[in-house]
Amino acid sequence: MSKSPRRITILTGAGISAESGLGTFRDVGGLWSRHDWRDLATPRAFARDPGFVLDFYNWRRAAVRAARPNPAHLALARLERDWPGEVTLITQNVDDLHERAGSRAVIHMHGTHLRALCAACGHRWPAPEVMAPDDPCPACAAPRSRPDVVWFGEMPYHMDRIAAALEATDLFVSIGTSGTVQPAAGFAAAARAAGARTLSLNLEPSRNAAAFDDSRFGPAAEIVPPWVEELLASG
Ligand code: OAD
Numbered sequence: 001m002s003k004s005p006r007r008i009t010i011l012t013g014a015g016i017s018a019e020s021g022l023g024t025f026r027d028v029g030g031l032w033s034r035h036d037w038r039d040l041a042t043p044r045a046f047a048r049d050p051g052f053v054l055d056f057y058n059w060r061r062a063a064v065r066a067a068r069p070n071p072a073h074l075a076l077a078r079l080e081r082d083w084p085g086e087v088t089l090i091t092q093n094v095d096d097l098h099e100r101a102g103s104r105a106v107i108h109m110h111g112t113h114l115r116a117l118c119a120a121c122g123h124r125w126p127a128p129e130v131m132a133p134d135d136p137c138p139a140c141a142a143p144r145s146r147p148d149v150v151w152f153g154e155m156p157y158h159m160d161r162i163a164a165a166l167e168a169t170d171l172f173v174s175i176g177t178s179g180t181v182q183p184a185a186g187f188a189a190a191a192r193a194a195g196a197r198t199l200s201l202n203l204e205p206s207r208n209a210a211a212f213d214d215s216r217f218g219p220a221a222e223i224v225p226p227w228v229e230e231l232l233a234s235g
Contacts, residue, residue, distance in 0.1 A: 005085070005169075005170035005171035005196075005197070006084075006085035006086065006170055007085055007086045007088075007165075007168055007169045007170045007171070008079070008083065008085065008086070008087050008088070008169065008170065008171045008172075008173065008231075009087075009088045009090065009165045009166060009169040009171070009172050009173070009187075009191065009196075010076065010087065010088070010089050010090065010172075010173045010174075010175060011090045011091070011092070011172070011173070011174045011175070011177060011184060011187055011188075012076075012089070012090070012091045012092065012093060012098070012175045012176055012177065013091075013092045013093065013174075013175070013176045013177025013178065013184070014030075014092070014093060014176060014177070015175065015176020015177060015178075015202060015203055015220055016070075016072050016073065016091075016093070016097075016175050016176035016220045016224070017067070017070075017073075017093055017095055017097055017176070018176065018203075018219070018220070019070040019071075019072070019219055019220065019221040020067040020068055020069060020070045020073070020097055021063070021066075021067050022063060022064065022067050022095060022097075024176075024178075025037075025178075026178050026180060027203075035056070037152060038152075039052070039053075040052075040053055040056045041149075041151045041152055042151050042152050042153055043151055043153060043154065044153075045151075046119075046146055046151070050133040050146070051132070051133050053146075054131045054132065054133060054145075054146075054147070057113050057131065057147045057149070058129070058130050058131060060094075060113055061113050061114065061127065061129065061147075062129070064094075064095040064096065064097075064113070064114070065129075067095065067097065068097075068100075069097045069098070069100050069101035070097075070220070070221040071221045071222075071224070071225050072175070072176075072220035072221045072224035072225065073097045073098055073100075073101035073103070074101045074102070074225075075224045075225040075227075075228040075229075076089060076098065076101070076103060076175075076224065076228070077098070077101040077102030077103045078102075078228060078232075079228045079231065079232065080102075080103055080104065080105070081102070082232055083231070083232065083235060084235055085170075085235070088105075088107065088165040088169070089103055089105065089106050089107065090106075090107040090109055090158075090162055090165070090184075090187075091106055091107070091108055091109070091110075092109060092110045092177060092181070092184050093108075093110070094108070094110055094111055094112050094113045094114075094147075094149050095112075095113075096112065096114055107157075107158045107161060107162060108157065108158075109150070109156040109157055109158055109159075109162060109184065110149060110150040110156060110157070111147070111148045111149040111150050111157060112148060112149065113127060113147040113148070113149050114126065114127055115127055115147070115148035116128070116131060116135075116145050116146070116147065116148060117145070117146050117147065117148035118137035118139065118140060118142060118144055118145060118146075119142075119144040119145075119146050120137060120140055120142035120144040121137060121139055121140040121142065123137055123138065123139035123140065124148055125138055127147060127148075131145055131146075131147065132145075133145075156183060156184070159183070162187070163190075166187055166190045166191045166194060166196075167190075167194045168194075169191055169194070169196045170195075170196055170197070171196055171197050171198075171199065172187065172188055172191035172192070172196045172197070172198045172199070173198075173199045173200075173201060174187070174188055174198070174199070174200050174201070174202070174206070174212070175201045175202070175220055175224060176201070176202060176203070176220050177202070177206065178206050178207055179206035179207040179208030179209070179211075180206075180207050185207065185208050186208075188200070188208060188211035188212055189208070189211040192211060192213070197213050197214070198211060198212045198213050198214070199212060199213065199214045199215070199216075200212040200214070200215040200216075201215075201216050201220065201223055201224055201227060202215070202217060203217060203218065203219060203220075204217060205217070
């Protein structure tokens with residue numbers, strides 16, 4: 001890296017949590033190879049069979065609660081703490097492993113299944129361990145509780161803040177994401193068009209590999225910590 005970047009924007013996906021024991025979506029054996037996302041991750045699926053959808057997220061929530069942050073999450077928390085410039089951390093993940101590793105300002109663009117959302121009035125509250133279709137909303141009492149996650153066909157959260165970060169960043173780094181799901185799959189190209197260098201840290205080339213200036217391949221827990229150390233040494 002020739003000149004040290006001041007502003008760094010990082011996008012993480014399921015691959016960063018893989019070594020914490022949480023499954024990814026599209027790898028061999030991934031969640032969407034075993035389950036049809038149309039039955040689990042759309043507003044229509046929830047309207048058709050809320051119990052089935054909530055059971056799936058109850059199972060995922062339990063898996064997240066049992067998981068621990070891995071060295072990649074810890075390294076990103078250290079970067080946020082010690083980098084003299086600005087670090088913006090955007091995640092597509094609905095787990096809280098970045099926060100438990102110590103990251104403070106995580107942008108959860110796909111929401112979090114540790115929070116419940118009332119589909120009737122929009123109120124949000126901490127999700128109980130087990131959600132049931134007739135749980136009443138604490139604010140309006142409607143029995144329309146759902147996980148506060150973004151489903152296919154819904155608008156991701158915090159897009160204004162993300163667009164501003166992509167526009168201003170000097171370095172964009174994508175970690176553990178297949179580059180398949182929009183709009184996140186377009187962030188590298190947007191950052192590059194605004195003048196940033198782009199780096200991919202992934203197990204293998206992602207679908208949007210052409211949008212990256214540099215790449216390093218390997219498990220996140222092995223390749224993210226040395227990258228962070230190099231960056232901190234250069235800053
Ligand atoms: P995917 O499952 O599509 O991609 C995971 C990526 O991580 C792949 O490119 C893998 O090669 C890589 N990977 C796997 N293990 C890894 C490891 N140990 N270290 C580093 N990389 C590894 O997951 P996402 O790209 O996050 O959306 O999926 C994006 C969105 O699709 C998710 O947020 C979710 C899903 O449907 C919603 O639920 C709305």
